[in-house]
Amino acid sequence: MIQFLLVSGLLTLSHSSTPKQPNIVFIVADDMGYQDVGFRGSNIRTPNIDRLAREGVILEHHYVMAVCAPTRASLMTGRYPIRTGFWKGNLNIVEEFGLGLDETLLPEMLKRNGYATHGVGKWHCGSYSWDHTPAKRGFDTFFGLFLGGQDYFTHRDAVEGLLLDLRYDYHDQSGTFVDDVRGDLDGRYNTYLFTNESLELISNHDKIQPLFLYLAYTAPHMPDGAPAEDIKRYTSDSMKESRKTYASMVSIMDDGIGKIADALKDQGMMDNTILIFTSDNGARYTSQGSNYPLRGGKGSFLEGGVRGVTFVNSPLLQKTGYTNTNLHHVTDWYATFQRLAHDNAQKHDKIQLPIDGVDIWRSINDNKPCRDEILLNLRDSSKYLGTQGPVAKWEICDNCFELMGGPPINAKEFFVLRWNNWKLLAGPAFELQGWSSKNKQDDFLSFKDDQGNSFIRSLASGTILFDLSTDVREETNVADQYPDIVEKLLKKKQGYLNKMKSIGHSKFAYDISMVDDVYRPWVEDV
Structure with missing residues (x-):
């Protein structure tokens, strides 16, 4: 976008x-x-x-x-x-x-x-x-x-x-x-x-x-x-x-x-x-x-x-x-x-x-470093207020309007952090994708899961750790080799969770009619 x-x-x-x-x-x-x-x-x-x-x-x-x-x-x-x-x-x-x-x-x-x-x-x-x-x-x-x-x-x-x-x-x-x-x-x-x-x-x-x-x-x-x-x-x-x-x-x-x-x-x-x-x-x-x-x-x-x-x-x-x-x-x-x-x-x-x-x-x-950590995002179901009824796909999917080619992937529970050269993706539901080709000469390149199945895009779970200093293409999960780094980064999650704003399931005015087919705000008092 x-x-x-x-x-x-x-x-x-x-x-x-x-x-x-x-x-x-x-x-x-x-x-x-x-x-x-x-x-x-x-x-x-x-x-x-x-x-x-x-x-x-x-x-x-x-x-x-x-x-x-x-x-x-x-x-x-x-x-x-x-x-x-x-x-x-x-x-x-x-x-x-x-x-x-x-x-x-x-x-x-x-x-x-x-x-x-x-x-x-x-x-x-x-x-x-x-x-x-x-x-x-x-x-x-x-x-x-x-x-x-x-x-x-x-x-x-x-x-x-x-x-x-x-x-x-x-x-x-x-x-x-x-x-x-x-x-x-x-x-x-x-x-x-x-x-x-x-x-x-x-x-x-x-x-x-x-x-x-x-x-x-x-x-x-x-x-x-x-x-x-x-x-x-x-x-x-x-x-x-x-x-x-x-x-x-x-x-x-x-x-x-x-x-x-x-x-x-x-x-x-x-x-x-x-x-x-x-x-x-x-x-x-x-x-x-x-x-x-x-x-x-x-x-x-x-x-x-x-x-x-x-x-x-x-x-x-x-x-x-x-x-x-x-x-x-x-x-x-x-x-x-x-x-x-x-x-x-x-x-x-x-x-x-x-x-x-x-x-x-x-x-x-x-050229003086100013930070060593970036929260790329955290999504936690405990921060959704109210769980009655179905959850609209717009609320739980980053890939709205099905722009990604196919039904949305409901990646709704994850913690993604960069700390120094380390990148952590962890949780029960986060999205993985393959690789772009140079100058878009070929289609998106696929990746394989632990069972050897090939995907261009898939929902994953568990813990993935990349060392971006040696693996900018994010090809190799080194979580098993560096359990101390994984533990250190996972401990940071609670601090971010404490700052997290809880939200209710949004209202959607699907039946709203716009005068003269012009998009305008429809709520008078907030």
Whole structure:
């Protein structure tokens, strides 16, 4: 479901200095494969991403969540999904669930420190009430979609293709909230629309204020689609036709990223801006994306599902042109930006909930490790309130809407942790997947279980330990060789369980009717 491009002003001064507030531009790509950039040997052309990455710092071990909504929720709060309830997985189109209104979201925190805040693209953090939508969660303006995906041309939902979900939301001069549904843009490719809106925001920005621009592309998330003229750029390339469409989606996004970087320079803003790019999760194994050489993809907690394509670019960086191998997590940006914005959480009336992210500026700027442990997720049935009746598949499956090709796998009980170079997967129900081929030349490669049966994707149980320092492809379970490491990591589970938010089974408004076939929130009072 996505990649993130983050532009943010990181500082050349020492960690203890008090510099000018930087501009922050955060760009996200959706369901983009780990290998699907030129600097990783892809046959997809991404010259702008490649240049920005090579001139900046590539974050090799930057972790995200396995699917879209939990990654975005983690970015917006600086908190693990176990604290927000997004440990349950993705959001259904008519699910009454979202980030709690007691959360202080990233744009809200930056806005109270003087930032102009603008959201463009995909939200996917909850929209069942208007109070959960982005222009009421800290963004001055929002242009994009509330849901998890849409047709690139009709801008209707990616599930049924019926509901229009493209809008421009803001508060007018009198403070009245305005929801301007943009049906007039039917037929126009949304990646172009999101880029153009971002360029306009940069061009019109009053440089007296620091800027926070959050640009969350839907590319290259399904449904696949690109203008015919753009697909022609891959006419002579030796790849499947479906791969050509996917490649075009990525290249159009890359074009936009290059224009945004140029606009920042033209406006004299880049000198105080940091640019970061990351994906929200890996490519789906049924898509034309490639996570090579990593194992797994979207929906799994194997490296291909949760290791994002990430880099930081800024003239403010002291050290550039290298690959940083320290551990980082998507929650860390909140803490990093909070310090850069000079925010004092204690002085505000709204209580800020505990965050899990750490300030990673020194790690990026000075290559100094900042953490040795990342919770990739924890799901425990004891944290579901109420067990009467059947549980909706959306609540217990990360692979919602059956995008993974086949019925959902109910991976509902697991503990996944990275500690130093060790990776633990444990529990009675977690998903395993096979491997991507290079440049998606072949189908997903299968793996064998303990009985010798071959699978591309399967539900597993027990305890698996990988040593990522020697086994980045996660081919060999070394749990039996290192029982002391397994024991040490399993003991950490209870501490995370104590922080975990219990949630009830969500309500689903399957019988809701949307006026004029436009997607809108349907709950008045929360």
